[in-house]
Amino acid sequence: xxxxxxxxxxxxxxxxxxxxxxxxxxxxxxxxxxxxxxxxxxxxxxxxxxxxxxxxxxxxxxxxxxxxxxxxxxxxxxxxxxxxxxxxxxxxxxxxxxxxxxxxxxxxxxxxxxxxxxxxxxxxxxxxxxxxxxxxxxxxxxxxxxxxxxxxxxxxxxxxxxxxxxxxxxxxxxxxxxxxxxxxxxxxxxxx
Amino acid sequence: xxxxxxxxxxxxxxxxxxxxxxxxxxxxxxxxxxxxxxxxxxxxxxxxxxxxxxxxxxxxxxxxxxxxxxxxxxxxxxxxxxxxxxxxxxxxxxxxxxxxxxxxxxxxxxxxxxxxxxxxxxxxxxxxxxxxxxxxxxxxxxxxxxxxxxxxxxxxxxxxxxxxxxxxxxxxxxxxxxxxxxxxxxxxxxxx
DNA sequence: TAGATTGTTAATCGATTAACAATC
DNA sequence: TAGATTGTTAATCGATTAACAATC
Numbered sequence: 001x002x003x004x005x006x007x008x009x010x011x012x013x014x015x016x017x018x019x020x021x022x023x024x025x026x027x028x029x030x031x032x033x034x035x036x037x038x039x040x041x042x043x044x045x046x047x048x049x050x051x052x053x054x055x056x057x058x059x060x061x062x063x064x065x066x067x068x069x070x071x072x073x074x075x076x077x078x079x080x081x082x083x084x085x086x087x088x089x090x091x092x093x094x095x096x097x098x099x100x101x102x103x104x105x106x107x108x109x110x111x112x113x114x115x116x117x118x119x120x121x122x123x124x125x126x127x128x129x130x131x132x133x134x135x136x137x138x139x140x141x142x143x144x145x146x147x148x149x150x151x152x153x154x155x156x157x158x159x160x161x162x163x164x165x166x167x168x169x170x171x172x173x174x175x176x177x178x179x180x181x182x183x184x185x186x187x188x189x190x191x192x
Numbered sequence: 193x194x195x196x197x198x199x200x201x202x203x204x205x206x207x208x209x210x211x212x213x214x215x216x217x218x219x220x221x222x223x224x225x226x227x228x229x230x231x232x233x234x235x236x237x238x239x240x241x242x243x244x245x246x247x248x249x250x251x252x253x254x255x256x257x258x259x260x261x262x263x264x265x266x267x268x269x270x271x272x273x274x275x276x277x278x279x280x281x282x283x284x285x286x287x288x289x290x291x292x293x294x295x296x297x298x299x300x301x302x303x304x305x306x307x308x309x310x311x312x313x314x315x316x317x318x319x320x321x322x323x324x325x326x327x328x329x330x331x332x333x334x335x336x337x338x339x340x341x342x343x344x345x346x347x348x349x350x351x352x353x354x355x356x357x358x359x360x361x362x363x364x365x366x367x368x369x370x371x372x373x374x375x376x377x378x379x380x381x382x383x384x
Numbered sequence: 385t386a387g388a389t390t391g392t393t394a395a396t397c398g399a400t401t402a403a404c405a406a407t408c
Numbered sequence: 409t410a411g412a413t414t415g416t417t418a419a420t421c422g423a424t425t426a427a428c429a430a431t432c
Contacts, residue, residue, distance in 0.1 A: 027416095056371035059375065069266065084368060084371060175359075178317070178343055213426095228389080230432055394428100396423105396425070397424070402418085
């Protein structure tokens, strides 16, 4: 809409686009601190900025990624995370064949240096993209180095001190939701 | 626990492990139709089976994946989806350099044949792992072929007939949650 | 038997929705 | 002015939690 030259957006329109109740949208937007204008709506640029700030996109966040497999590569190559303030500084792996190589312009380092580099460089976000079997071990290493938050893609519930934030990405859970909805739809094909 | 030779599991224990209320666990498990035994708990194998069936893991689901980039490769290589009944039959791409190649033992086909193959092979799940710009186009092609459900990894809200199920994986949303929790934790370091 | 656990009803809590005055 | 929209209070709805009899 910004590209279309629009200056304002009403919660009515947002609600339509997202299939939500307009009141919900107003309540949620109120959290960002933005103030709209009756009859007009919200200033588009101001709203985008308010949301970005509220979600912490404006704070640049350096991160280390562990596990230089396909998924690790995919995350390193995705440009969209930049807009959210995330910068993946380096990848770590234990495979000697990978160490020293470059992936999407970032070096792959030896995982034995992970903890040390986290504390020395003051990195506070760790991304775990390893097989499940070693995820806890990697998490422990990150915690030892002083990590503050872990973005975990391994299908494991990590055990960490509760000062450390863990955000799990559960692809299998998403697949299960799809799978379950598909079963439901077939049971009651008339509805939905 | 099954590997440890345990035969029964109580919702009390499940609740502890997942940090939930035991009553919530009982209510949720009731949905699967399982019946527990007072004092004993639920039969472990029976429970695993009930959950698997409820979530549709027992129905094998053939899928086509579109977009043979890093993320597409990662999904094709991940064995865990098999346990949930998903089998990725083939990948599709428009890049001539990729077409004809094998990825994790599966062939990469020309995306121009996607719609035709979906209908001829009776495939009902499509996985979109393309750049955002072409995701809607791919979705349209899938719908034209008669797809029933789309697992969408592209950061786009797909527009499809409401008979088609769309399950979005929003990695950026997950990152935003992490980002936001990190901001909150720093505002109120005493709590949490 | 005593005590742990299930299944279920009732109470609480919070989120969503409805309603509406204020505003431009 | 009329009407669309915001901000906010009140009502509704559903999910979570508490309570407890039944059971093994």
